[in-house]
Amino acid sequence: MAAxxxxxxxxGLNKYFGANHVLRDIDFSVARGEVVCVIGPSGSGKSTLxxxxxxxxxxxxxxxxxxxxxxxxxxxxxxxxxxxxxxVFQQFNLFPHHSALDNCVLALMTVLKKKRPEAERIARGNLxxxxxxxxxxAYPGRLSGGQQQRVAIARALSMGPDLMLFDEPTSALxxxxxxxxxxxxxxxxxxxxxxxxxxxxxxxxxxxADRVVFMDGGGIVEQGKPSQLLSDPRxxxxxxxxxRVLKPAESED
Amino acid sequence: MSSPDNGAAPRRRLSPRRRAQRIRAVQYxxxxxxxxxxxxxxxxxxxxxxxxxxxxxxDTVAHGLWRALxxxxxxxxxxxxxxxxxxxxxxxxxxxxxxxxxxLATIYIEFFRGLPALVVFMAFSLLPLAFPGLAMPWPPYGTxxxxxxxxxxxxxxxxxxxxxxxVPRGQIEAARSLGMTSGQAMWQVTLPxxxxxxxxxLTNELIMLIKDSSLVFIVGLxxxxxxxxxxxxxxxxxxxxxxxxxxxxxxxxxxxxxLSIIVRRMEASASKGR
Numbered sequence: 001m002a003a004x005x006x007x008x009x010x011x012g013l014n015k016y017f018g019a020n021h022v023l024r025d026i027d028f029s030v031a032r033g034e035v036v037c038v039i040g041p042s043g044s045g046k047s048t049l050x051x052x053x054x055x056x057x058x059x060x061x062x063x064x065x066x067x068x069x070x071x072x073x074x075x076x077x078x079x080x081x082x083x084x085x086x087x088v089f090q091q092f093n094l095f096p097h098h099s100a101l102d103n104c105v106l107a108l109m110t111v112l113k114k115k116r117p118e119a120e121r122i123a124r125g126n127l128x129x130x131x132x133x134x135x136x137x138a139y140p141g142r143l144s145g146g147q148q149q150r151v152a153i154a155r156a157l158s159m160g161p162d163l164m165l166f167d168e169p170t171s172a173l174x175x176x177x178x179x180x181x182x183x184x185x186x187x188x189x190x191x192x193x194x195x196x197x198x199x200x201x202x203x204x205x206x207x208x209a210d211r212v213v214f215m216d217g218g219g220i221v222e223q224g225k226p227s228q229l230l231s232d233p234r235x236x237x238x239x240x241x242x243x244r245v246l247k248p249a250e251s252e253d
Numbered sequence: 254m255s256s257p258d259n260g261a262a263p264r265r266r267l268s269p270r271r272r273a274q275r276i277r278a279v280q281y282x283x284x285x286x287x288x289x290x291x292x293x294x295x296x297x298x299x300x301x302x303x304x305x306x307x308x309x310x311x312d313t314v315a316h317g318l319w320r321a322l323x324x325x326x327x328x329x330x331x332x333x334x335x336x337x338x339x340x341x342x343x344x345x346x347x348x349x350x351x352x353x354x355x356x357l358a359t360i361y362i363e364f365f366r367g368l369p370a371l372v373v374f375m376a377f378s379l380l381p382l383a384f385p386g387l388a389m390p391w392p393p394y395g396t397x398x399x400x401x402x403x404x405x406x407x408x409x410x411x412x413x414x415x416x417x418x419x420v421p422r423g424q425i426e427a428a429r430s431l432g433m434t435s436g437q438a439m440w441q442v443t444l445p446x447x448x449x450x451x452x453x454x455l456t457n458e459l460i461m462l463i464k465d466s467s468l469v470f471i472v473g474l475x476x477x478x479x480x481x482x483x484x485x486x487x488x489x490x491x492x493x494x495x496x497x498x499x500x501x502x503x504x505x506x507x508x509x510x511x512l513s514i515i516v517r518r519m520e521a522s523a524s525k526g527r
Binding site: 054056079080082085086087091093094095096097106107110111112152155156159 | 428445
């Protein structure tokens with residue numbers, strides 16, 4: 001892909017937690033409109049990589065360029081840059097003291113300085129988009145995990161992001177609630193949203209992703225089209241991981 | 254400890270429920286003995302006259318109780334507001350990235366938490382010695398508010414810090430990922446949740462301040478500015494009877510009991526919102 005249509009451009013990214021070297025010289029880019037799924041064993045650094053893209057984690061080396069702006073530059077207005085990068089967390093992280101609607105309205109008013117009526121109009125539209133028109137006034141505590149995660153997606157979408165980051169969005173959900181969240185994400189991908197999804201849902205990656213990235217030990221081991229990587233991986237580590245994930249009952253250790 | 258070793262214990266022990274039954278019986282016996290002793294040995298008519306003289310009660314209520322109650326409320330409210338604002342500031346300083354701020358806040362908190370409120374009031378009333386010409390605004394309120402605020406803020410700072418730290422990290426991350434500045438995240442997301450967590454301990458501190466406001470007598474007051482305690486004591490002294498002090502004590506309950514009820518309601522509605 002040409003550099004010009006890359007929305008995310010990461011070069012030489014290094015991240016340490018103390019002495020622990022969690023990201024090792026990562027080069028990674030995502031084109032506008034592309035849906036990338038990042039898979040890998042726990043501790044492989046995939047969530048940290050995602051969190052470096054909106055600088056929730058501060059990398060020690062390398063550059064992260066989003067939308068042509070170098071976020072690692074100390075002069076970069078990181079708050080302004082984050083407005084265009086939506087993030088969805090494993091634990092939803094909804095604001096428990098606000099209704100579903102106000103969860104979406106809050107940043108529209110405080111960050112984008114919208115007036116209340118306009119903020120509510122945008123928020124309603126996005127809650128309808130994730131199928132929660134009836135739950136607008138409910139507080140997060142009254143919603144199921146799946147509904148909470150859809151509110152979280154609506155909250156991120158309300159800011160009108162160019163890029164959506166999903167950090168294991170279905171890992172905290174009961175199995176029967178995973179489908180409704182994946183359906184929203186699938187629709188979003190179909191609408192052309194640029195998405196980076198850290199996930200364990202191999203079936204979702206196979207169906208929705210344009211590209212799958214396999215990470216292990218703080219580095220990208222292999223990446224490619226889902227049909228190739230998930231069915232016929234080149235690297236033994238990828239093959240081993242997929243075997244464990246797809247056929248957990250047959251694992252030997 | 255008391256578990257039988259393989260059933261080899263020779264002596265039969267009481268079952269836990271039997272033992273609890275006997276302990277309860279002993280507790281009731283002690284209570285009855287104490288009440289019996291009080292009934293037998295105290296001169297109740299004398300106690301009644303000195304503590305609960307009905308005529309003097311009416312007199313106390315009619316002559317200045319409400320004024321004193323109001324003064325206590327005003328002293329406490331001002332001190333609490335100053336304490337809350339300063340306490341929030343101190344809590345933020347304790348959580349600051351700038352190390353000297355953390356040190357300063359820690360020193361302040363440890364100093365004023367360790368000091369009796371009485372000493373702070375004394376120091377405040379003597380402050381003009383160090384700063385000749387210093388005049389606190391709105392005498393005597395300025396001095397009382399400042400003294401109560403200083404004592405209260407040291408306690409409240411620790412409560413507020415604990416409340417802020419009890420808000421999960423993910424909340425701040427969510428706010429920041431939406432583009433909020435760290436200040437906006439603090440005011441819009443962290444503090445509203447932290448204050449909910451802090452309601453019960455802050456109420457305790459408010460009640461403590463209400464009681465500490467009784468120390469205003471050190472500042473030196475004219476009769477119109479008497480708080481409940483000073484008012485009750487003056488009336489008790491002039492009548493040589495404890496009744497006015499009992500009435501003043503009941504005045505404190507008039508403040509604190511509704512407060513407890515309101516706070517319980519707030520907690521209930523806050524837990525609904527979560």
